[in-house]
Amino acid sequence: MGLGVASLKKICQQSVVEIKFKRRNKKLGFPPNRRILCTLNVQLLNGDIGKNILNFVRPTQNPPYNAESKGLVVVWDIIMQNWRAIPAESCEIATFFNLTTKADQAKFFNFFDKVVLKMTASQKKNFIDK
Numbered sequence: 001m002g003l004g005v006a007s008l009k010k011i012c013q014q015s016v017v018e019i020k021f022k023r024r025n026k027k028l029g030f031p032p033n034r035r036i037l038c039t040l041n042v043q044l045l046n047g048d049i050g051k052n053i054l055n056f057v058r059p060t061q062n063p064p065y066n067a068e069s070k071g072l073v074v075v076w077d078i079i080m081q082n083w084r085a086i087p088a089e090s091c092e093i094a095t096f097f098n099l100t101t102k103a104d105q106a107k108f109f110n111f112f113d114k115v116v117l118k119m120t121a122s123q124k125k126n127f128i129d130k
Helices: 005-014 042-046 048-052 102-116 121-129
Strands: 015-022 033-039 072-077 082-087 092-098
Touching: 005 015, 005 072, 005 092, 015 082, 033 082, 033 121, 042 048, 092 102
Parallel strands: none
Antiparallel strands: 015 033, 015 092, 033 072, 072 082
């Protein structure tokens, strides 16, 4: 599908998004595609849940490159609990929870409690590489 940087950033600011994308730098023995559950929603990340459960940490510095000029969006990876740059041009949105609605907030927290919190390290790896 592919999205522009601005479009992907806006979606991530309003939602928690499951995105599939192509690896920019292919690695021998690793799948060509990756998957991420991510957000840029400041209310979620800066709230108690973001800090205490998602282990959100504010960035201490900007990346050593201009992410936008490379077609990348830097997002908070909920599964790996770290910052990650993803290529907007190869993104395909699999699922999203629009955090501007109470109903989708409840769906996300239910999904997080029942699925994400229970993931083992192996299941996290399988999620990312799927």
